[in-house]
Amino acid sequence: MKLFRDLLRDYRFALGFWALCLLLFFAALSFGSPYDPTLWGEVPRDQRPSAEYWLGTDSNGQDIFWLATFAVRNSLIIALIAGVVSRIVAVVVGMVAGYRGHTTDRVLMFFSDSLLVIPLFLVIVMLAMLIRSSLNLVTLGLLLAFFGWAWDARLIRSQILSLREREFTQTSILSGANTLGLVFNEYMPYITPLVFSTLINNMAWAIGLEITLAILGLLDLSIPTLGTMLYWAINYQAILLGRWWWLMTPITISLLLFVALYWLSVSISVYLDPRTRVQRIGAG
Amino acid sequence: MFVRRYLIPRLIQYVLVILLGITAVFFIPRLLPNDPVMRTVAELRARGSTLEPGAVDKIIADLTELYGLEGSMGEQYWAFWGRLLRGDLGVSFFQFPTPVLRLITTALPWTLGLLLTTTLLAWGIGNLVGGFAGYYSNRRWSHLLDTVAMVLRPMPYYIFAFALLLLFAYVVRWFPVSGGATLGRQPSLSWAFVQDVLWHSFLPAFSIFILGTAVWFQTMKLVVQNVNGESFVFYAKLSGVQESKIVSRYVIRNALLPQITGLGLSLGLIFSGALITEIVFSYPGLGTLLYNAIITGDYNLIMGITVFSIVAITTAVLIVDLLYPFFDPRIRYM
């Protein structure tokens, strides 16, 4: 709790935190929505924002305000699945590579480097093309998780490498602790903060790709997400036809979401940075 | 030493990444449970597209060959490589029988023009401004720029592009909403055509440039603050070396090294982002070609674009890696 209070004193963390709370509240509103988000033509089409339809309606005959509550919820769910699953992969790969070293390390790092260099996005598009009909929230989350671990595995690996030099590792090995148990019990506390700060970055990345794939029409387009909202707006030429409110809502929400997540992660990594941590605890 | 410890590992990695990437492209359709050929054909039919007579047979044959479903997998894998090495990426289904390679080479100059200019400009300007902002990190303008970068940095290209579209093309109507040039205008080398292209590419270029600048600005500022704490900078200051020399020859010069590596590492991301930006602005490059391939289900074209991009990006990264030693004597005289 002290950590949380310290963090809240950083304006970046405070702004990001409250913006995220606002978006979560907005997403929670979806449970009280008067409309079914999968049905079209529930309300008159193409209405400007008004007292009755706060953010207007779209060409599919959906209320943009309530649709957006579902969109935020679903986009966050995809991001959370992708983030959590890829964290597990990143932790396992990073730990094994960092701890075993030698050939294991080189092979694993070659794979993660390749994922970084290849224009992954095109490979994901190809895959999404082929399994498009079965791309729902969960499968999309898993697909993104499959590709989203490389960079963070590298970070965790370098953390493990520096931990390995410390004394307790040597002692545990000499006292005959089993390797896997050692790795998880001894190292997990040290890399947990890193896992959390990378989780936020990875969620932002996943939401970005979800939007991209949706704009390309590679998602189940009946599921409301930030991406599918944009897809329909583009599909109906909302810009050319002057229906600015249709694009405005998902764009504004996305901007808020990306900035909030980024500010949270920057603030946390500044807090975790050993150099500033020394200053905080107070050495000379 | 340099050749053995730097050059050869880079070249091996280059070849391996291309092998791995293209192999993945080859195997992805095979690992999926359903028959991709019939699925693709069914999808084409379901769209009710008007395929030319004979095209369907050719497509089935092409797909069967491309996916490696004819003969043993090994044979097909080698055949696949053989075709790639001859530069044969097959034909497009929807612009039958235009070779995929020709479609790509038509779109390529647009993407290259957009990507090269914006990326290099963003890298240069971001590093320059970030370098000074990092050196003078206590100044008010430095904090201000930092805040601006903090807001811009997390935005994906296309979200920012949309915001720009809403603002400039719709609210203030300064720039065209879409396209690479005015419709119906024939490409030529006249000044009017060039002007028209620049006019149309302003918004997509601007959005890629601004976000790129924000990223390089921020990373450079951090790197410079680290370099600033290095003892050679402190030593030069305490020896009364002129500040202009310290900023340029000591701080920025050294801070550029990790930024060169960073440029190589982020080329893939920049490329992907640019493709989507092209789609948002209907800019006639690879991105829009990809979009058309997706909406028409032109799998051959997608595969061609993917293979081509993997080779292009990996080569670009290799070039950056090969240029690096020219800037870092520690690698050159290892």
Place this chain on the structure above:
Amino acid sequence: MDNTILRTAALQAFYQLDLYGKTKVVKAVNEVDLAIQADEIYGIAGESGCGKSTLLKALVAAVEPPLRVVGGKVTYRIDGKEVDVSTLSPEEKRALRLSYIAYVPQGSMSVLNPVARIRDTYRDFIESHLGRQRHQEAFALAQDHLTDLGLPLKILDAYPHQLSGGMRQRVTIALATLLKPRILIGDEPTTALDVVVQRGVVQLLKEVQARLKNTIVLVTHDMGVHANIADRIGIMYAGRIVEEAATEKIFGAPAHPYTQYLISSLPKFGDKSPRESVPGSPPSLANLPGGCPFHPRCPHVQTRCKEKMPGFTQIEKNHRVACWLVGEGEHGQAA
């Protein structure tokens, strides 16, 4: 006649850090009075974290936030006049560097610009002070200078990473003495070198001093180096000078318990008794104990040590000690 060239008067330099809404003050240099003479080698000794390097920053007028001089002053004597460094403009300070007061850093891996040849560093240093001379002239100057110091000319074409640690250290000494400065400030110039190379570096510093007849202030934790080269030594503890005397006095008759520890921890020729090291570790400068800061580690601690910081007692000419065991501190004041 007063021959003081570099003087500090009740100098206080603190770091003020603002972290998550709390202000933290690190008292790195506290009430330091030094009068360093022309043509002497003055050693400043103490464990790491005692404020040595902060004092050094104040001496070379390189105080930048979050470090601040909160009390006292540093003065140089330039052409017979005392100059308070806080009154100098940045450009005036820059002009004094290298030509009047020069800094010799530790010759670590990163002490020289890693992307520049030694020749380029020479050119930067020369051009910054003598203007844009013809390149040839600058180069000739650098060559003469290296020859004077007995360094091989081929190092001009080398990059820093191609030189050994000892060679890098010699290059920094060569660069610092390029314009024949009146004061040389050495920051641990022998640390991280092996003993043989270390001896060579000390020898080089002595030669330079003998030739230029200038002042060297040498900051190092290594008492052995001080014994070899210094004329006078100031012992620093927790931001304060606690004892100051000629080198023979410091080693022959140390008066402060802390100095005694430092001396007795040195290996002596033929002596096989176990070395005593100072028990405990130096206090955090952000959180100093009350009274004499050494009292938690002192074997002779008394009640008043915990209550009041002792002032300086002049136990002999040019030998002053801040300790209650020695005297009541009638000379010089310390808060």
